[in-house]
Amino acid sequence: xxxxxxxxxxxxxxxxxxxxxxxxxxxxxxxxxxxxxxxxxxxxxxxxxxxxxxxxxxxxxxxxxxxxxxxxxxxxxxxxxxxxxxxxxxxxxxxxxxxxxxxx
Numbered sequence: 001x002x003x004x005x006x007x008x009x010x011x012x013x014x015x016x017x018x019x020x021x022x023x024x025x026x027x028x029x030x031x032x033x034x035x036x037x038x039x040x041x042x043x044x045x046x047x048x049x050x051x052x053x054x055x056x057x058x059x060x061x062x063x064x065x066x067x068x069x070x071x072x073x074x075x076x077x078x079x080x081x082x083x084x085x086x087x088x089x090x091x092x093x094x095x096x097x098x099x100x101x102x103x104x
Contacts, residue, residue, distance in 0.1 A: 038079055039078075039079065039080070039082055041082055044084070044085055044088070044101055047082035047083075047084070047090075048090075048099055048100075048101060050078070050082060051069065051072075051078075051081075051082065051090065051099045052098070052099060054072045054077040054078050055072070055097055055099065057077060058072060058075075058077055059097060065094040065097055066094070067094075068092060069081055069090060069092050069099070084101060085101070087103060087104055088101050088102065088103055088104060089101075089102060089104050090102075
C-alpha cells in the first residue's frame, strides 16, 4: 500500500512547491561585511594578517577575489589600507589570494 502512495506524494509535492523551490538555487546577494574596526596592527606581520583576514572574509562571502586591495576599503571590509613600512609596499596576488610585503 505505501509503495503506491510514494509516487503520488512526490507528484503532489512538486505541484505544490514547484521545481523552482527544490531543484534550482538562486544566487543570493553577498551579505554586507561587518562594520570594520579601527586597525590595531603595528608590526608589518600584524598588518599582513589584517589584510589576509579581510581577504578571507571577502572570498568567503563573494566567492571571487577583489580587483585590488582598495576594493576592500571601498566595500567596507577595511576602514583603510594599512601603511607599509618605509621603502616597502603591499603586493596583492589575486591568483593565490595572498598579500606580500615587497621592496618598492
